[in-house]
Amino acid sequence: MYGGGNVFETMKATALADEDPILLAAFEARIDRGEKIEPTDWMPQLYRKQLIRMIEQHAHSEIIGSLPEGTWITRAPGFKRKLALMAKVQDEVGHAQLLYSAAETLGKPREEMITDLINGKSKYSNIFNYPAFTWADSCFISWLVDAGAIVNQIANSKGSYGPYCRALERICAEESFHLKYGHHCVIHLATGTKTQREMMQAAVNRWWAPMMHFFGPSDKISVHSEILMKWKVKMASNDECRQQFLDMYVPKIWELGLTVPDENLKKNTVTGEWEFTEPDWEEFKRVINGDGPCNAERIAVRRTAEERGRWVREALLAPKAKYVAPLA
Amino acid sequence: MILKSLDPRVTRLSIELSPDESSVAKDGLDQFETYEAFVQSKEGKPFEHAGPVHAPNEEMAFLFAKEQYSRRGMFCNAICVIKTENIKVSEYTDNGQDIYNLVTDHPSGNENESFEIFHLMKRGKQHKHEGSVLAKDFDDAMAMAKKEFQSDKPVFNVWIVKSAHIMASEDEDKDIWDTLKEKQYREATDYKAADKIKAFKENQA
Ligand SMILES: [Fe+2]
C-alpha cells in the first residue's frame, strides 16, 4: 500500500537557474522520447531531490502501513486469514525495502531515511495515522487503502526514473493478491450476519474521510507541479487519482449493500465526474503535521524497533564492511 | 508517559512517549554492505538482475535475496548474490551505440581467471547474464567479452564480476522454490468470490 498526495517541496522559480542548459535539454529530450533515466545519468538537482522525497515517503508508508494491519495478524479470524494477512504484511515490508533501495540509487543512504522517519522529519501516508479498531478496519485497509495505493502506483510505474519504475512493477504484481484478499474479507463480512454487516459498515464510516484525504489536497489548492509532471515524476494529479478510485470502487462498495457516509456522493452523468462533499483539508493538514490519533504511536513503535534492534545490528556489523549505493 | 495502544502487545512494550533526544539520534550510520541479487526464472534462462539487498555477510545476503526476490517460488529456478563493490560497471552508451565499439584493447590470451559478463540491452531494463570468459583482469575480461559476445545488437552497459565472487543456489536445493502447493494463499487466484456476490445480490432482489 502507499499514500498518494505526496508532499512535495515548494519549488523556487530559480531552482533551475544553476543547471547547465545543454545537459538539461538533453535530459528533457530523453524523457520526452519515453526513455528511462538511470542512476548514472545526469539529472537536475531538483529532479533528484523531489524523487528522493517522493520515493522515501512511499517507502515509509509501506513500513508504517504494515503496523495497523500487523496488529491484526494474531487476532484474524481463523488460520487461513492469519496466513494471508501475514503474507500481505511481509509483502508490504518487502515493498519498503525495494523502495528504499530505489531512493538509495539517488544518493541517500537507507539508514539516513530511517533516521529521518523516526525523528519525524519525513512524511508518510496520512491514512496510517488513524487506528484500526476492529477486524473490519483491517479488511477495509487491505481492500480499499490498497486499491487507492494501486491507482497511484500504476500511474507512477510509468514515470521516468528507471529504478523506481522497476520497483513499482514488482510491487504492483503483488498488490493484485492484496486487493483480492481484501475484497474477499470485505465480501465475507458484508454478506454475513447482521453483526458482521454492521461491523463492516462502521469501518467504512470511520475510514471514508481518511480515504478521501488519501490522494492529497484537491488540485485547486495543491502546490503547482507542472515541472514534475513534465519530468514524469508526478504522473497524475491528486484529483485524477481520486476520481479513478471512486469510479472503480464506489460501485463495488454499493453492490455489497454498504453505504458511503457522504450524501452528496454521486456520479454526474453529464460530466462523468464524481461529485462529493469537499473533504476537510484543515483536518488533513492537522493530522499530517503530527496531530492525528496515532502519529505518536506509529513513530514510537518504529523508533523502538530501531533502538531495541540496535544490538543485533552491532553484533553483525563487520568492522571493515562499507556501505555503497546499489547499482540499479 | 507510557504509550497505551489499541494493540495490547504494543502497550506491553512499555514505550516511553517522550524520549530524550539522545536516544533518537544515531551516531554514524550502521548500514550493512550492499549486494546485488539475480534471479533465474526458468531452467536454461539467463540470470537477470532483480535488485539490491543489504546484509552483514554473503550468506545473509543470499537469505534476504531469497525472501525479497523469490518468495513466490513459481517464478524462480535459481538465485545468486554478488557484493556490489565487486561488480565492475562499464560506461553507459547513448543513441544505440554499442559499448563494445569503445573497447580498443585486444585480449591478452592470459587466461588465468574466470569472469562473468552481464549485458544491459535496453535502457530501463535489467542486466542479464551473457556468459563467462577467461582473462587476466577486468580490462582484459572486457576485451575478451567483446571478442566472444559482440553481435549486431548494441549493448548499452556491461557488468563484469569474478566468478569466484558469486554465491549461487545449489542445483540440489531446488526444492526450496517448490512451495506453491502449500502457499496458494499468497496468490490472487485463491480469492474467488464472484459466486458469493451473485448469491447476495439475488437474495437482495
Ligand atoms: Fe499492498
Ligand SMILES: [Fe+2]
Ligand atoms: Fe505495498
